Amino acid sequence: MNVTIDVKEKDGIFYVKLTGEIDAYTAPKVKERLMDLADGDGVTINIDLSGVKYMDSTGLGVFVGLFKQLSARSGNMKLTGMSERLQRLFDITGLADVMDINTEVEGGV
Template identity: 55%
Template sequence: MNIKIELFENDRAIEVYVHGEIDAYTAPELREILFPLSKKDEVQMVVDLTDVDYMDSTGLGVFVGIFKNIRAKSGELRLVGLSNRLKRLFEITGLADIMDINSPIEGEVE
């Protein structure tokens, strides 16, 4: 189980591209990279999950923590490119109601 994380940072705008699976084995790497960034003031973080094949509750926990950090510092978190399976995971847990998971990637038509 592998994960690849690409990060592009410009002042408060952060783009993250995640490839692979987010589970108990790979979530700590994701957390290690994104948590410090999520504590910046007014950060605008977009996480593209187009190439994520699988995510378990450990991955959800990472995103909840990141979301809380960002909100506490008046920032925004957008999760984009979710497969139907990932969207369903966020809907079942109720996270879809509080997190921005449905915004299209810029230039993408809904």
């Protein structure tokens, strides 16, 4: 399976829609694109995961790295549109306690 990454910018906020699977094969592509967007101070990125059918630990690592990079530079990240399965991954790992997660999709793409 592949992954598609759609990015739109509106009012200084990046809206990203990911579709497909985020695993060891596709995670490098996702990481590269998201880290490019996060390269600046005070960047805000809203990521719609409603089209993501599967994510493994490599995918989780992408979001941990992005969260750290944005936090270090006074930026923000919001994850939206998570399926129950993805939400459970973030809950089990404790990431849901530190990341801004909303099951509803917002604005943007």
